[in-house]
Amino acid sequence: MSSDRCMGYIYLLDAAALFASYQLMLPPNVSAVTTSDVLREVRDAESYRSVELSLSAGKLAIVEVDEVLIDEAVRVVSELGEVGKLSKADLSLAALMVKYSREGCYTVVVTDDYSLQNVAAYLNLYVLGVKRGVISRVVKYLVVCEACGFRGVSEDYCPVCGGRMVRKPIHVRVADVLPK
Ligand SMILES: [Zn+2]
Secondary structure: OOOOOOOOOEEEEOHHHHHOOHHHHOOOOOEEEEOHHHHOOOOOHHHHHHHHHHHHOOOOEEOOOOHHHHHHHHHHHHHHOOHHHOOHHHHHHHHHHHHHHHOOOOEEEEOOOHHHHHHHHHOOOEEEOOOOOOOOEEEEEEEEEOOOOOEEOOOOEOOOOOOEEEEEEEEEEEOOOOOO
């Protein structure tokens, strides 16, 4: 999929990618973007300096996501049973995934977080790892109570009986692989 709204590939970078200065290793015809919530996770001076330089050199852009996109991301993440696995920063990145997937952009999500990789693959986006590998399958999880079988969305304790909520994979398909 592609559309006039996207110029080439868009790389969505999480904190691990920013720590590795991933944005500086990309070819000039792609755009690297992240969110301000992700940026807040970059605290060490060296990575922060690299991010600041990248921003001023136009090698990285911050794209804000609104509440509507966040809600949409929560819905997608709930469908996959990944809600309890994602931080606020992760959710903001998932919201960016929703945005670019909807706009039909060639989008590559760079993250070592397997839950985020799963969300990306579910949205038919490409996935690259920073230090870890990449998932090869999209897995949909059901979050159920071990004791009474109640189906929930998060891995807290069961609201019905107080039992432990566990994740069970229920649907699996092969993820798309980024063309070389
Ligand atoms: Zn229960």
